[in-house]
Amino acid sequence: MNISSSMTQVLAIEDSSQIGHARRTAQQLAEKNGFDATDAGRVALVATELASNILKHASCGELHLRVLPRTTGAGIEMLAVDRANGFDLQACLTDGFSTGGTQGIGLGAVSRQTEVFDAYADSRGAVLLTRLYSRQHKTRDLRIGISQHSLHNHPACGDVWHLAFDGPRISVLVIDGLGHGEEAERAALAGEKAFALAPFAAPVRAMEDMHLAMIGTRGGAVAIAQVDTAGDTLKFIGIGNIGASIVAPDKSRGLASHPGIVGGQYRKAQPFDYAQINGQLLIMYSDGLQSRWNLQDYPGLAHRHPAVIAAILHRDFCRGRDDVTVLVIALETAHV
Secondary structure: OEEEOOOOEEEEEOOOHHHHHHHHHHHHHHHHOOOOHHHHHHHHHHHHHHHHHHHHHHOOEEEEEEEEOOOOOOEEEEEEEOOOOOOOHHHHOOOOOOOOOOOOOHHHHHHHHOOEEEEEEEOOEEEEEEEEEOOOOOOOOOOEEEEEEOHHHOOOOOEEEEEEEEOOEEEEEEEEEOOOOHHHHHHHHHHHHHHHHOOOOOHHHHHHHHHHHHOOOOOEEEEEEEEEOOOOEEEEEEEOOOEEEEEEOOEEEEOOOEOOOEOOOOOOOOOEEEEOOOOOEEEEEOOOEOOOOOHHHOOOHHHOOHHHHHHHHHHHHEOOOOOEEEEEEEOOHHHO
């Protein structure tokens, strides 16, 4: 299975009139991706509750939407993101509990309507994750999170990512085309197209193929991670400033890249091997994200769903002056 790059759709939630817009947008997205009326109705209900919860508890925030491609039936991901003072999640999941003077049935209902529900809240704000799949298709959730945004919500994004799955193997690509806008996107898409033809090729060969494909464009920074959960190993190769780390709850290992521009000029492309990676997180990100983050500053976050982690890193460390991509993968055999 191959999953090609797509941007996160962001809906501002700042007043009650935007709740209806969020509901309609989410429902239409579900219908467009094969959800029947009943399942699309579940998506609409959850979107309404998430948007309402933002206004009740945080006054304002965002609803992030993403389609989750699958071989049989797509899923819909919705994340409520805010910067308020957080709340007691376990208490809020209990029907009848409310911090906002309401009946207190919202989050409990949300968790029952979704196939995946997770959250993280502290004094910096809260992120609530929901994933819904058509009940006609029994689909295993992939513990992968992606938050991708263009500068100023421009329709073109110079960041591109790609995922390929083959049994216990995963091949992960992140490209940051130089600059931003249409020309940066053209460079990145040229590299992705070459990568998708042979995502499990030897890393040096894959980098050379992308280099040839990106000649004549602006070029860009490129990183590939090839994961083998059966062998408990990861192979990484990078040119330019794509950040990457293997993260455990108590430690982090940075993954080394070489200087240069793919499609322009680079002197060396050398893969590095990492062992004993299962049970940890692979986090890759473009330079639209600051590199000074540390998951240990967020107690318990490393144990949350990768989509929650990606959303929090974007919320708290986006530079705001470039396209940004954050990709988080739980390194586990459950992807098989």
